[in-house]
Amino acid sequence: MRHFLKKGLVILFTLLMLFGGFTLNIVIQFQHYGRLINYVGIVRGASQRLVKLELEDRLSDPLIGYLDGILEELTTGKGKYGLPLPKDENYRKNLNELYQMWDSIKDQIKNYRSGGSDGEELLALSEEYFEQANNTVFAADEYTSQRTRILLVICAVMLGIILLTWLFILWAFSKKILRLEDMNSRLSDLTQRDVLTGVYRIDAFKEEAQKLLDAGAKERMAVVYTDFSDFKYINDVFGYDYGDSILKKYGEILSGGLREGELCGRVSADNFVLLLHYQEKGEVADRQRAADERITFYMHNSFDRQTVPTSCGICCVEDVIEDLKIDGFLDRANFARKTVKNGTNANYVYYNENIRNRLREEKDVESRMLEALDRREFTVYYQPKVELKTGRVACAEALVRWKTKDGKIIVPDQFIPVFESKYMIDRLDRYVFEEVCRFQRKRMEEGGRVLPVSVNVSRLQFYDQNFVERYVEIRDKYQIPPELLEIEFTESIAIDNSALLLRIVKRLREAGFACSIDDFGKGYSSLSLLKSLPVDILKIDRFFFTSDDNPERDMAVVQGIIELVHKFHIRIVAEGVESPGQVEYLRKAGCDYVQGYVFYRPMPQEDYEKLIAERSPGV
Structure with missing residues (x-):
């Protein structure tokens, strides 16, 4: 030319x-x-x-x-x-x-x-x-x-x-200008694209999607929020290069399936969002299912035949009563996706009235939780742990409930995820820890029996450089002996960053705290981690006690874990135990403690006080 x-x-x-x-x-x-x-x-x-x-x-x-x-x-x-x-x-x-x-x-x-x-x-x-x-x-x-x-x-x-x-x-001259404009447009578009996957970065996606929503027929558009159910497993087991190749291929598949006036973007990691048109609502899930089948086929034929399922939330604009911008539709699609992640729905979920009500409840929790902390509406419940050798209550786990000013009890499943999503779970953790310290100080001053209590800390706490110092400060404020407090964290933290976990656990033990791993066996961590991680207690996840398919096999696995862990001088707590038969098997297998409905449910502080003031029944 x-x-x-x-x-x-x-x-x-x-x-x-x-x-x-x-x-x-x-x-x-x-x-x-x-x-x-x-x-x-x-x-x-x-x-x-x-x-x-x-x-x-x-x-x-x-x-x-x-x-x-x-x-x-x-x-x-x-x-x-x-x-x-x-x-x-x-x-x-x-x-x-x-x-x-x-x-x-x-x-x-x-x-x-x-x-x-x-x-x-x-x-x-x-x-x-x-x-x-x-x-x-x-x-x-x-x-x-x-x-x-x-x-x-x-x-x-x-x-x-x-x-x-x-x-x-x-x-x-006009051709040159058009070429320059086209080049500038392409360069501008490239700057808005995710380098790895080629789809829009989330900010650019929101901007373009809002333009389409403002200009198009909203009632025939849907926002899709999708990710892989456990993509971290792929990265941890097969490496980030292979994980990146999957994300890149998924971006190609999603982009290749777009029609005129449709968009695809990447939020972060393995989270993707789309804006799609449809004639019938079912088309959206069908199209996404076809894309997911292609990426599953790719994974199945790429590396060791390993695949992970996807979780997809869909928000049709016509199903939303409020006048929302793109952020609002993304929130609702994401909320629908979370119902897949927590196992309450199939892989493809449309935002509907039930989810809308749950979202309303979540927003209600979000708007009230700061005030509730200030008003001390959160109360600590205690679930005793029974020592199998003596049949007595030997310690307990502190759990939190939200008792509103009108007397309504809100269970953790309804407010813990909100605290986590708003990065405020650390405040709730410290609140519970201080309530436990206050309770133990009260028992000590009254001359009553005082037993060790374990308190849960979220994974976010481990990324706080001052986490250990804050907990030591609270403990020393109430002058609680270190042996009466146990810090409990989930196995998933070890998967996220085992080196960080190791440093924090060492600091906690140096400060006098006992440390325990919760939900052991639920994730993909290795028993070899226990060789280097100086924990005091390991809690076997309830997963091993809820299966009816092959209970003998499950208990055999539990026995193997107990025998191995005892060699590291780590005590065992079996949680979620609900039958006397399981208790008897665990006693024979050498399990140290049992925590479950077979003995005690979580109870208010006053009930727990009465319990430990009396002799606990044997089993």
């Missing part, structure tokens, strides 16, 4: 120069043609004066010489007057006849002067000469008119070339 533009401009400018030179030449000739007509006219008029003077017997040889010079130059095109000799047949014919008649007039003048003829012949000849001079003038004028017409045509052509040149320049 650039070569074509350059060549086209050269041709147009060359033609313009040629026509310009030709035009300039014609304009210069016009000056000569005007002089030509004037001098032919002079010949015509001067010859009549000459005859008149001769008939009056006034000799005028200088005038004859003057006319000879003009006529000589008119017939030859050479002389002092700069008269041209046009290549026009009609003009030259008339000019030759005029020249011959001039010779006849000069002969008649000689005869008249010598008396060989009278003036009548000379006068008659002058009349004929005058007529021929007129014809010559008209021929010259006609030739000049022809040249004028040619000049007009050339000027028109030149004007056309000039216009064409400018149009060509404007066209080339």
